[in-house]
Amino acid sequence: MNQLTEQQLNKVKEIVQQFTHPTLQKDLLALNALKKAELAGGILRLEFTMPFAWNSGFDALKQATEEKLKLAVGANAVKWVINYQIATLKRANNHPAVNGVKNIIAVTSGKGGVGKSTTTVNLGLALKAQGARVGILDADIYGPSIPHMLGAADQRPTSPDNKHITPIEAQGIYSNSIGYLMEADNATIWRGPMASSALSQLLQETWWPDLDYLVIDMPPGTGDIQLTLSQQIPVTGAVVVTTPQDIALLDAIKGIAMFERVSVPVLGIIENMSVHICSNCGHHEHIFGTGGANRVAEKYKTQVLGQLPLHIRLREDLDNGKPTVVADPNHEISQAYAELASKVAAELYWQGSVIPSEIMIREVK
Numbered sequence: 518m519n520q521l522t523e524q525q526l527n528k529v530k531e532i533v534q535q536f537t538h539p540t541l542q543k544d545l546l547a548l549n550a551l552k553k554a555e556l557a558g559g560i561l562r563l564e565f566t567m568p569f570a571w572n573s574g575f576d577a578l579k580q581a582t583e584e585k586l587k588l589a590v591g592a593n594a595v596k597w598v599i600n601y602q603i604a605t606l607k608r609a610n611n612h613p614a615v616n617g618v619k620n621i622i623a624v625t626s627g628k629g630g631v632g633k634s635t636t637t638v639n640l641g642l643a644l645k646a647q648g649a650r651v652g653i654l655d656a657d658i659y660g661p662s663i664p665h666m667l668g669a670a671d672q673r674p675t676s677p678d679n680k681h682i683t684p685i686e687a688q689g690i691y692s693n694s695i696g697y698l699m700e701a702d703n704a705t706i707w708r709g710p711m712a713s714s715a716l717s718q719l720l721q722e723t724w725w726p727d728l729d730y731l732v733i734d735m736p737p738g739t740g741d742i743q744l745t746l747s748q749q750i751p752v753t754g755a756v757v758v759t760t761p762q763d764i765a766l767l768d769a770i771k772g773i774a775m776f777e778r779v780s781v782p783v784l785g786i787i788e789n790m791s792v793h794i795c796s797n798c799g800h801h802e803h804i805f806g807t808g809g810a811n812r813v814a815e816k817y818k819t820q821v822l823g824q825l826p827l828h829i830r831l832r833e834d835l836d837n838g839k840p841t842v843v844a845d846p847n848h849e850i851s852q853a854y855a856e857l858a859s860k861v862a863a864e865l866y867w868q869g870s871v872i873p874s875e876i877m878i879r880e881v882k
């Protein structure tokens with residue numbers, strides 16, 4: 518039974534409305550996120566529904582408002598509930614959706630070796646930790662490293678109906694990769710014009726479970742394959758991974774230009790190896806310089822979504838098949854990915870337009 522008086526309910530709403538967070542461009546009431554407020558047996562029960570993965574924001578909300586709420590309604594405790602009804606957003610070039618997949622995030626880089634796969638895996642896992650259902654498609658034909666990074670290199674997908682491939686479930690997310698289908702050395706035969714059509718086929722013919730976000734590790738570079746793929750894949754938004762070095766930044770600019778040419782929205786730049794953190798003493802050192810990604814973002818009217826450190830732990834955990842985000846969720850690296858994931862999920866929502874007919878309801882906690 519709801520024992521809140523109208524006055525108390527208004528007070529609760531006011532406190533919720535006043536909460537601000539970097540991921541919110543509208544307050545929670547304007548977003549229609551507060552679905553229920555009830556007081557029973559001294560416990561205030563608040564139920565929210567959000568259109569993008571928001572567990573970090575929810576934690577911040579609890580921290581900032583719990584004491585005020587208890588005081589306002591005379592409750593002993595607050596029971597917090599968050600549900601997700603993650604929005605499906607408009608896809609580039611109005612492509613039809615991939616079965617089961619609400620939103621596709623393409624992780625790209627203008628050149629190889631900047632940490633695109635590292636970013637894909639940790640971003641995917643961090644999006645899951647933010648409350649979303651996540652898949653990863655490894656489209657990096659030049660080096661399909663995702664199976665190894667997820668500790669699933671020995672697994673092989675099955676095809677129960679001889680038409681579709683069942684993705685591999687590892688670390689709580691679903692993945693598919695050319696790396697699962699053939700030995701690493703043979704993957705190179707996928708180069709050339711057949712690569713892009715084969716990759717589109719892999720995307721379409723994977724039996725994805727219901728996913729809020731499918732993160733795609735795109736092949737590095739800005740050549741024909743990348744261009745064709747960007748045109749073929751129903752991308753919601755692309756992110757460009759770069760390092761602070763000038764040369765990598767120049768390649769990032771080419772990447773941004775390529776997406777603009779094929780009308781794929783660029784969510785922003787992710788600066789990898791932004792600062793070196795010494796694993797012995799924790800000292801932070803900007804070995805590749807500072808501010809470059811910010812300058813490019815400003816010039817090309819985009820934004821820096823996150824800055825990830827260069828840290829030996831990141832590489833070691835990936836080599837061991839247990840990415841840092843799951844191996845040590847409280848590590849400062851994992852915190853940086855959590856921040857990145859909540860920013861990516863929020864930006865996707867705020868920059869996109871919702872396709873109402875494709876909304877599905879799902880309870881998470």
Ligand SMILES: Nc1ncnc2c1ncn2[C@@H]1O[C@H](COP(=O)(O)OP(=O)(O)OP(=O)(O)O)[C@@H](O)[C@H]1O
Nearest residue numbers: 629630631632633634635737790826827828831832
């Ligand atoms: N921030 C980081 N800190 C420490 N090691 C990193 C970091 N980012 C990437 N690495 C390591 O650098 C190597 C290359 O990274 P990764 O495979 O992610 O690059 P990539 O851009 O996907 O490469 P390619 O484009 O050639 O596929 C890997 O061994 C990875 O563990």
